[in-house]
Amino acid sequence: MRLFSLFLILTLCGLGQAQADASFSIFLTTKTQDGVPSNEPNSEFGCSDRIYAVIKANGLAKKQHLLEAIWRDPHGKDREHTRYPFVVRHDQERIWVWLKLHRPSEAALVQFMNPSAGMDEFVGEWRIKVLVDGQLIDQKNFNVIC
Numbered sequence: 168m169r170l171f172s173l174f175l176i177l178t179l180c181g182l183g184q185a186q187a188d189a190s191f192s193i194f195l196t197t198k199t200q201d202g203v204p205s206n207e208p209n210s211e212f213g214c215s216d217r218i219y220a221v222i223k224a225n226g227l228a229k230k231q232h233l234l235e236a237i238w239r240d241p242h243g244k245d246r247e248h249t250r251y252p253f254v255v256r257h258d259q260e261r262i263w264v265w266l267k268l269h270r271p272s273e274a275a276l277v278q279f280m281n282p283s284a285g286m287d288e289f290v291g292e293w294r295i296k297v298l299v300d301g302q303l304i305d306q307k308n309f310n311v312i313c
Contacts, residue, residue: 189227191304193297195220204263214286214313217267220295224260227299231255235298236264241291241311266295268311286313 194208197216204219212218220236231254238247247266268289289311296306 189299190225191297191299192223193220193295193305193307195295195307195309204265210308211310211312214268214289214311217265218309219263219265220297220307221261221263222297222304224255224262224299226258227255227260229255229257232300233298234262234264235296235301237296237298238266239294239296240289241293242288289313 194206195212196204196207196209196219197212198205198207198209199219204221206221222234231252234249234251234253236247236249236251237245240246249264251264253260253262268286290313292308292310294306294308297304
């Protein structure tokens with residue numbers, strides 16, 4: 168049984184000429200507008216939140232690349248690992264992945280009495296590692312609270 172749903176969406180934003188060296192910035196958020204993650208970073212999330220990791224790349228070579236996102240739980244276990252090939256067409260790209268925690272089906276029966284039932288193993292400090300073309304570009308820590 169999968170405990171997580173992880174989806175990757177690529178959105179392209181074109182600006183200017185390509186730069187010689189790529190730079191990246193990453194932040195986490197739950198806020199969206201019309202299905203697009205906002206620019207409001209956060210570091211604490213509830214068990215029922217959809218947690219977006221937004222990656223902004225500047226000056227990445229205009230070709231196909233491989234994005235990897237590894238979500239590590241508070242116990243040091245890699246819970247989700249996605250590999251997503253994407254093509255850069257512009258100097259600036261905005262890519263995001265999301266993580267949605269899912270309680271075990273057995274815990275759903277008592278969820279109305281205890282909203283955090285079955286989610287205990289997810290509570291604590293998480294880490295997301297983001298790689299492009301096999302190179303670690305950044306990692307972020309965040310907390311899940313119920």
